Amino acid sequence: MENRILLSHGGGGEETQKLIKNLFFKYFSNPILEKMEDAAVLNTNSKIAFTTDSFTISPIFFKGGDIGKLSIAGTVNDIAMMGAKPRFLSCSFIIEEGFPFEDLEKIVKSMSEEMKKTEVKIVTGDTKVVPKGSVDKIFINTTGIGEIIYDGISASNLEEGDIILVSGSIGDHGACIMAQREDIEMESEISSDCASLWPLVKDLINSGVKIKAMRDPTRGGLSAVLNEWANQSKIGIEIEEEKIPIKDEVQGLCELLGLEAYTLANEGKLVLVVPKGEEEKALDIMLKSPLGKDSQIIGKVISDYKGKVILKSSYGTRRIMEPPAGELLPRIC
Amino acid sequence: MSPIDYIKDFRDSKRIKALAKLIQNEVDRPINIMEVCGGHTHTIMKYGLKQLLPDEIDFIHGPGCPVCIMPKERIDHAITLAQDENNILATLGDMIRVPGSKSSLQKERAKGKNIKVVYAPFDALKLAKDNPTKNIIYFAIGFETTTPMTAALIDKVLKENIKNIYFHINHVLVPPPIKAIMDSKEAIIDAFIGPSHVSVIAGAKIYQEIVDLYKTPVVVAGFEPLDILESILWIIRQFKENRREVEIQYSRAVTWEGNIKAQQLINKYMQPRENFRWRGIGDIPYSALKLKDDYAEIDAEKVFLDILPNEAIDDHKLCICGDILKGTAKPYDCKVFGTACTPQNPLGSCMVSSEGACAAYYKYGKVKLVKEV
Numbered sequence: 001m002e003n004r005i006l007l008s009h010g011g012g013g014e015e016t017q018k019l020i021k022n023l024f025f026k027y028f029s030n031p032i033l034e035k036m037e038d039a040a041v042l043n044t045n046s047k048i049a050f051t052t053d054s055f056t057i058s059p060i061f062f063k064g065g066d067i068g069k070l071s072i073a074g075t076v077n078d079i080a081m082m083g084a085k086p087r088f089l090s091c092s093f094i095i096e097e098g099f100p101f102e103d104l105e106k107i108v109k110s111m112s113e114e115m116k117k118t119e120v121k122i123v124t125g126d127t128k129v130v131p132k133g134s135v136d137k138i139f140i141n142t143t144g145i146g147e148i149i150y151d152g153i154s155a156s157n158l159e160e161g162d163i164i165l166v167s168g169s170i171g172d173h174g175a176c177i178m179a180q181r182e183d184i185e186m187e188s189e190i191s192s193d194c195a196s197l198w199p200l201v202k203d204l205i206n207s208g209v210k211i212k213a214m215r216d217p218t219r220g221g222l223s224a225v226l227n228e229w230a231n232q233s234k235i236g237i238e239i240e241e242e243k244i245p246i247k248d249e250v251q252g253l254c255e256l257l258g259l260e261a262y263t264l265a266n267e268g269k270l271v272l273v274v275p276k277g278e279e280e281k282a283l284d285i286m287l288k289s290p291l292g293k294d295s296q297i298i299g300k301v302i303s304d305y306k307g308k309v310i311l312k313s314s315y316g317t318r319r320i321m322e323p324p325a326g327e328l329l330p331r332i333c
Numbered sequence: 334m335s336p337i338d339y340i341k342d343f344r345d346s347k348r349i350k351a352l353a354k355l356i357q358n359e360v361d362r363p364i365n366i367m368e369v370c371g372g373h374t375h376t377i378m379k380y381g382l383k384q385l386l387p388d389e390i391d392f393i394h395g396p397g398c399p400v401c402i403m404p405k406e407r408i409d410h411a412i413t414l415a416q417d418e419n420n421i422l423a424t425l426g427d428m429i430r431v432p433g434s435k436s437s438l439q440k441e442r443a444k445g446k447n448i449k450v451v452y453a454p455f456d457a458l459k460l461a462k463d464n465p466t467k468n469i470i471y472f473a474i475g476f477e478t479t480t481p482m483t484a485a486l487i488d489k490v491l492k493e494n495i496k497n498i499y500f501h502i503n504h505v506l507v508p509p510p511i512k513a514i515m516d517s518k519e520a521i522i523d524a525f526i527g528p529s530h531v532s533v534i535a536g537a538k539i540y541q542e543i544v545d546l547y548k549t550p551v552v553v554a555g556f557e558p559l560d561i562l563e564s565i566l567w568i569i570r571q572f573k574e575n576r577r578e579v580e581i582q583y584s585r586a587v588t589w590e591g592n593i594k595a596q597q598l599i600n601k602y603m604q605p606r607e608n609f610r611w612r613g614i615g616d617i618p619y620s621a622l623k624l625k626d627d628y629a630e631i632d633a634e635k636v637f638l639d640i641l642p643n644e645a646i647d648d649h650k651l652c653i654c655g656d657i658l659k660g661t662a663k664p665y666d667c668k669v670f671g672t673a674c675t676p677q678n679p680l681g682s683c684m685v686s687s688e689g690a691c692a693a694y695y696k697y698g699k700v701k702l703v704k705e706v
Contacts, residue, residue, distance in 0.1 A: 242346075251340055258687055314346035315353075317381025319697040325677050 005099040010129030019127065023105060027112035028091075032123040040123035042088055044147055049084035051075060052143040060107070060137055062180050064173075064192030065267070068107035071140040072114040073196045073267055077216040080198040081270065083153045083205060084146030086120040093125075094139040097132045107138070118198040120144070150205045157212040158233035162301040163279035165272045167200060167286055168193070168245060168294040170222050174264025175250040178257070190249050195268030200291040204272070209282045213273040220324045222262040225271050226309045227323035236305035239321060242314045243298045263324035273301070343557030344380075352562040353385040359569050363389045365521050366568060367514075367660055369507060370476075370528035371398030371688030372556050378697040380558040390565060393522055393660040396510045396614060397531075399475045399503075400431055400686035401658060404612045405646040407503055408433030411472045413640055414501065414633065415446040421464060423449045423457045424472035425479070431685045434646045454479075454486040461490075461498045469498045470633050476528075477535040480504040480603070480622065481595035487602045487624075490631065501633040502603065502623050507531050508539050509620035510611060515547045520660030524568045526561065527553040529583035536591025540579045548577045555583040602628060610645055612682050613655025652681035657690050664694040671695055 008015040025034065032040050055071040065073075076086040091111070095104065115121065172193040179188035197216060204211060213233075215225045222244070230237045246261045254261045268291065274282045279297050286292030302310075309321040342348075368374055374394045377383060383392065396402055412433050415422040422438070429438035429450055442448040447467070451457060457471045473483040483504065490498050507528070514520055527540055532553045540551040550571040554564035564582045571578060581587050602625060609621030624632040634641065648654060651669045656662035664670050664683065674680040676692050683691035 248340075255340060313381060315349040315385065317384040319379065319381050322696045 003101045005095050005097065005101060005104060005129055007097050007129050007131065010095070010127055016127065023108055024125065024127075027108045028115075028122045028125070030121045030123065032088075032121065033125075040088065042123065042145065044087065044145070047148040047151065049079050049082040049146045049148055050144070051078040052141065053078060054139060054141040056136065056139050057177065058136060059177075059180055060103070062192055063176055063190065065194035066107055066110050067138060067140055068109075068111040069114045069194050070267060071142045072111050072120070073194050074218065075142040075144040076114075076118050076120055076196045076198055077218075077267075077270075079144045079146035080196075080201040081153070081214045081216055082146070082148065083150030083201070083211065083214070084148045085202070086118050086144055086146045086196075086198055088123045088145045089115075089120055090141075090143040091122045091125040092141040093127045094135050094141075095127065095129050096135050096137050097129055099137055104138070107140075114196060118196045149202075150211060153211055153214050155213055155215070155229050155232040158229050158235050158237075158273055158301045159212075159275075160235060160301055160303045161276040162212055162273050163276055163297060164226070164237065164239070164299045164301070165274070165279060165282055165286065165295060165297050166222065166245065167197075167270045167272070167292040168268075169247045169250065170217065170244060170266055170269060171246060171250045171254070171261035171264035172269075173267040174221065175253045175261070177265075179253055188249065188253065190247070190253065193266055193268035195291060197268065197270050197291060200270065200286065200289045203285050203289055204282065207281065207285045209285060210275050210278050211272065212275060214270055216268075216270050217266045219265050221264045221266065222271060223260070223309070223321050223324055224263070226321065229273070230309050231307050233301075234306055236302040236307070237299060237309045238302045238305075239299035239309060239311050240314075241311050243296050245294050245296050262321065276300075343555070343559045345559070349385070349558055349562065352559065352566060356390070356562065356566050356569065357387050359566065359573065360387050360389045361569075362572060363391070364523045364568060364572065365391050365393055366524050366526055366565065367393040367395045367511075367520070367522045368526045368561075369395035369397040369511060370531070371395075371401065371686065371690065371693075372528060372530075373397075373526055373554065373561060374690050375688050375693045376556050376558060376561055378693040381697070382558060382561060385562075386565070393520060394657060394663070394690035395525075395660065396514070396611065396658040397476065397507060397528060398683075398686050398688040399479070399505065400426075400428055401654065401682040401689045402505065402510075402611045402614070403428070403431055403474065403503065403682065404610045405432070405434045405648070406610070406642065406644065408437070409435075409646070410501060410634075410641050411438055412436055412441055413642060414470050414472075414637060415441050415448050417468075417640075418447070419466075420468045420470055421447040421449060421460055422470050422472060423451045423460055425451060425454075425474060427686050428472065428474055430679070431682055432679065454482045455489075457486060457498055458489065458495070461495055465497065467497065470501055470637075471498060472501045472503065474503045476505055476507055477531045478528075478533075480599050481534055481592070484595070484598040484602050487628070487631065488598060491628075499631055499633040499636055500624060504603065504622040505609065505611075506605075506620055506622070507535075508543065509617050510614060511543055512546070513614060513617045513620070514659055515543070515549075517659065522549060522660060524550040524552070524571070526564050526568075527551050529553055529555045529560070529587050532581070532583070532587040532591060534592050534595050537579050537581045537587055537589050538591070544577050544579055550577050551579045553579070553581045553583055553587050555585065611658070613648060613658045648682075649680045654681035654683045654691070657683050664691040664698075667691070
């Protein structure tokens with residue numbers, strides 16, 4: 001049992017200290033964390049963005065990432081979407097008794113590698129181990145603080161004429177997870193797009209492009225983001241269906257299961273709103289970044305259909321892009 | 334020749350526009366077309382095909398969605414079977430959301446009952462092997478399309494002598510409800526678009542009787558927008574040329590005879606049920622299948638007979654799903670459409686399944702209504 005997580009690893013005693021020092025410090029080390037005070041003391045000189053998220057996913061290791069990478073990228077992205085440079089993270093593990101130590105190390109290593117991409121640091125953390133069956137393998141909570149570099153980004157900012165861009169193919173993460181779940185057992189090459197978006201956001205900010213709204217379309221996908229914006233800004237949004245980038249394999253899976261790619265989760269894409277006239281410059285910056293090489297202008301803000309998202313087909317018909325609702329269930333026939 | 338891309342080529346905008354134009358040019362009389370299958374309703378709404386078509390063409394949505402037509406008492410059977418902690422109830426897709434008389438499988442699952450959504454009937458085998466001390470009850474649903482997979486599972490279970498799987502058979506057939514709707518004379522239907530996947534299994538031959546009896550053209554159509562538009566054009570041409578025939582638009586996979594091997598497998602284990610009550614429509618004789626008596630030992634309806642409720646339960650009184658399934662009403666005619674009845678909280682079954690007419694209208698069809706707000 002030595003290579004498995006035991007209840008005693010979360011007990012606060014010697015085993016906990018060993019776990020912290022031998023595993024977490026090995027990968028997360030930085031002067032603030034290593035002080036091991038009750039709370040981290042931080043220096044920030046500007047307005048901050050503050051966010052938290054909990055990560056549970058099955059399977060915990062998937063093509064393109066794992067729960068660790070996701071727990072860093074997810075929180076870093078939430079900070080970055082507010083125009084803030086990610087600085088500090090907290091990290092809490094809730095681990096099921098008996099979880100393989102080797103898997104925990106893989107997760108922690110992956111978190112450390114993801115943090116290097118944005119120079120964000122874990123400065124405080126917590127570990128709980130719960131009896132077998134109380135959680136599904138491992139849950140991770142990360143809370144993040146970032147310094148606002150570009151102020152004023154908001155879901156309420158959209159106005160008629162604004163242009164909407166997306167940084168690449170949508171639905172990759174959701175499709176990857178769905179294809180890899182045990183009960184589908186589908187042979188698939190679809191890989192999650194899990195990535196920290198701060199480098200792309202930094203490029204956009206540094207280029208001087210005016211950013212009105214920005215979101216990473218995670219759960220609920222592109223559809224959830226656009227519908228939320230339409231509601232918050234009390235405007236209509238018109239999207240050109242054929243401009244939405246979707247990978248063939250993702251579309252294929254959606255066809256098979258009767259799902260829409262724009263309701264599937266992404267973990268390394270952003271949707272951006274810029275004022276009219278700024279879109280080409282923004283697209284140019286995005287296309288130059290490895291994180292945005294398949295970027296597209298997908299639509300615009302309109303005065304009709306307030307609170308709704310309209311999907312325009314290439315043959316001239318229009319329909320509503322509904323916000324996603326309920327459990328994603330596969331079609332029957 | 335480059336390979337056909339089954340997604341892009343059948344949604345190609347130039348071809349869609351060209352076909353819509355041909356239809357506009359050739360139509361010379363009003364035609365009410367019933368698309369029997371919810372999958373077709375979904376395509377019509379999703380691609381906004383009605384917006385491309387002349388007013389002469391009207392769609393009447395048919396009863397072909399296995400979720401929409403499932404009566405409450407059958408859902409109650411599934412819920413009852415799931416109450417025993419020795420049982421694991423397995424079923425496909427959004428069947429779990431359909432309201433029974435008091436609850437749904439989804440709500441029962443949240444209460445801790447052992448209910449599994451499987452992606453294919455064969456997933457029940459894995460459940461049986463992983464849970465040797467439990468009874469796996471496969472709540473089998475669907476039209477001719479999904480029946481062969483259930484039959485193949487039964488075949489495997491019997492051949493491998495697996496003792497902990499039981500079958501609750503709710504497989505239904507396409508032609509009997511069409512005949513029931515036509516015989517009631519309540520809906521005015523001039524022609525039918527038949528679902529291609531049903532005929533991949535059962536053949537196009539199943540519709541000859543419909544053409545003979547009611548003199549209505551039937552075109553067996555695929556599910557892409559181009560398939561549906563082409564089928565409409567064929568229907569228009571049948572009327573212009575004074576023909577009434579079964580035609581196979583989806584010749585990529587449909588033959589007149591269908592998949593004989595699959596039909597044989599189904600006939601080996603199942604036979605028509607004397608009666609099946611369709612949600613909203615009522616009793617239709619020989620419109621569904623049941624296990625043959627020889628297989629009583631795996632028939633959940635017989636094995637668990639003592640605990641299964643047996644009364645017929647009507648739909649919510651405000652719900653007009655029955656009229657929609659019979660082709661005499663459209664979702665917008667319903668007073669509770671989009672208000673008390675939504676996909677998140679469906680009162681009627683047509684709002685539950687993504688293939689239901691109400692769900693398709695709710696999801697894709699509100700463009701005009703929204704503009705007026």
